[in-house]
Amino acid sequence: VEEVECLAACGGAPALQVNYEFHERVTPEQAGELVDGYRTGALHARTVSGGRKA
Amino acid sequence: MPETRFLTRRLHERPDDSWTIDTALATGAYEGLEKAVGMEAEAVATEVETSGLRGRGGAGFPTARKWSFLPADVRPRYLVVNADEGEPSTFKDRMLLERDPHQLVEGIAIASYAVDCHLAFVYVRGEFALGYERFVQAIEDARARGLLGPDIRGSGFDLDIVVHRGAGAYICGEETALIESLEGRHGMPRVRPPFPAIEGLYGKPTVVNNVETLSALPHIVLKGGEWFASLGVGRSTGTRIFSLSGQVSRPGNYEVELGLPFRELINDPRLGGGVRDGGSVKFFIPGGASSQWLIGADEHLDAPLDMDFVQDQFGVMLGSGAVMVFDEYTCPVRVAWRLVRFFAHESCGKCTPCREGTGWMTKVLHRIEQGNGRKEDLDVLLDVGDNIAPGLNAPFSQTTICPLGPSAVSPVVSLHKHFRDEVDEHVREARCPYEQVRAGR
Numbered sequence: 141v142e143e144v145e146c147l148a149a150c151g152g153a154p155a156l157q158v159n160y161e162f163h164e165r166v167t168p169e170q171a172g173e174l175v176d177g178y179r180t181g182a183l184h185a186r187t188v189s190g191g192r193k194a
Numbered sequence: 195m196p197e198t199r200f201l202t203r204r205l206h207e208r209p210d211d212s213w214t215i216d217t218a219l220a221t222g223a224y225e226g227l228e229k230a231v232g233m234e235a236e237a238v239a240t241e242v243e244t245s246g247l248r249g250r251g252g253a254g255f256p257t258a259r260k261w262s263f264l265p266a267d268v269r270p271r272y273l274v275v276n277a278d279e280g281e282p283s284t285f286k287d288r289m290l291l292e293r294d295p296h297q298l299v300e301g302i303a304i305a306s307y308a309v310d311c312h313l314a315f316v317y318v319r320g321e322f323a324l325g326y327e328r329f330v331q332a333i334e335d336a337r338a339r340g341l342l343g344p345d346i347r348g349s350g351f352d353l354d355i356v357v358h359r360g361a362g363a364y365i366c367g368e369e370t371a372l373i374e375s376l377e378g379r380h381g382m383p384r385v386r387p388p389f390p391a392i393e394g395l396y397g398k399p400t401v402v403n404n405v406e407t408l409s410a411l412p413h414i415v416l417k418g419g420e421w422f423a424s425l426g427v428g429r430s431t432g433t434r435i436f437s438l439s440g441q442v443s444r445p446g447n448y449e450v451e452l453g454l455p456f457r458e459l460i461n462d463p464r465l466g467g468g469v470r471d472g473g474s475v476k477f478f479i480p481g482g483a484s485s486q487w488l489i490g491a492d493e494h495l496d497a498p499l500d501m502d503f504v505q506d507q508f509g510v511m512l513g514s515g516a517v518m519v520f521d522e523y524t525c526p527v528r529v530a531w532r533l534v535r536f537f538a539h540e541s542c543g544k545c546t547p548c549r550e551g552t553g554w555m556t557k558v559l560h561r562i563e564q565g566n567g568r569k570e571d572l573d574v575l576l577d578v579g580d581n582i583a584p585g586l587n588a589p590f591s592q593t594t595i596c597p598l599g600p601s602a603v604s605p606v607v608s609l610h611k612h613f614r615d616e617v618d619e620h621v622r623e624a625r626c627p628y629e630q631v632r633a634g635r
Binding site: 145146147148149150151152153157160161162186187188190191192193 | 279280281282283284285287288319321322323324326327330356357358359361364437438439440445446447516518532535536539
């Protein structure tokens with residue numbers, strides 16, 4: 141877990157990012173549920189590959 | 195006053211599918227491009243000049259004038275799109291990228307046509323995975339409809355777009371560092387001159403424009419430069435998307451006509467809805483983390499959202515169009531520390547005053563906030579700041595290549611200007627006076 145200053149999501153603070161999935165307006169309870177969800181595999185976080193597309 | 199929606203109309207009216215090609219086409223997308231490619235390129239640029247459109251990335255430089263710096267006889271020319279939005283408290287470009295990518299594709303095509311560019315590069319902030327996916331999809335869909343690629347709509351104009359994902363460095367939002375990064379090197383700013391317009395990407399004449407700037411072009415071409423210039427105030431023409439955040443009831447992106455007073459943006463029930471929990475504005479940052487602060491005094495709250503007015507009257511900038519509001523329970527020293535810590539973290543290290551100075555300022559601010567401050571600390575902060583931005587004025591002179599270092603000085607100067615007494619109180623009482631306030635809430 142890393143604390144960061146900017147996710148370009150101040151309008152949805154408190155915000156968190158899991159891999160490349162954003163979650164906004166997260167309550168402490170929801171944060172716990174998210175962790176559980178990702179742990180059990182019920183939730184899948186967006187991943188992106190590739191740096192340049194022409 | 196409610197919002198005045200042009201750039202944000204589609205994404206509000208079609209929240210479920212505004213980013214798809216079918217919805218975009220059904221709601222007027224690419225009509226501006228069709229009109230533009232039927233005009234002379236110079237006429238398109240003239241229309242943009244008439245509009246008075248100024249860059250929405252932060253510096254507010256007139257867009258058409260930026261284009262006019264390209265040397266007449268050098269080809270190829272490149273358009274680089276700055277979608278590396280990373281200024282803390284700014285979140286408008288992410289919305290435009292995710293929710294109206296076709297408007298951006300259209301804007302890129304119009305700008306490219308106007309400046310005779312046939313290959314555009316879009317530098318997308320690495321964290322914007324959803325925006326990246328939707329934008330790449332938009333390019334593919336536009337290409338399939340003949341709106342990108344060779345001979346766009348039978349006009350003889352060719353354009354391809356390369357999308358490049360950044361890797362998370364704030365400095366890559368600075369245009370020359372962005373170009374370095376695009377070329378595959380470390381994201382560190384270049385010394386100017388030569389400016390990108392003369393020698394930019396791969397040594398070629400390059401225009402760097404922001405996402406919101408380009409997203410305005412379809413509307414300017416369709417409705418005319420005169421129409422755009424009739425909106426706004428003075429030399430701040432048109433509408434602008436303000437990212438409103440902090441302790442307001444309704445944080446979010448609001449597209450309003452420039453010239454609206456800060457007070458209305460913050461308080462109007464259709465906009466910010468006022469300070470949360472019935473509080474009042476202690477201070478606010480008018481243009482992103484790099485900007486100096488304003489306070490909750492009538493003189494500041496009644497000031498118009500006008501780039502020139504706030505610069506001339508108060509020496510602050512409207513910057514990236516991000517307004518961060520703080521209520522009376524917020525410790526300004528803590529805010530300054532957090533902001534300067536961000537800049538210290540993001541300093542690329544190329545210039546000594548920034549690399550060393552941002553770290554020192556972070557440490558001194560931290561010790562004041564922690565109750566270990568010394569009497570001379572504010573002077574120490576100003577001295578360090580003066581070594582980065584001599585004179586401590588805005589617009590600043592600077593000892594660094596890019597504006598990151600001087601940006602880190604903004605919170606320090608703001609503390610000095612508005613909250614000297616509170617800094618002294620931290621030092622005198624050897625603690626943060628807001629600790630109890632926070633605990634008692």
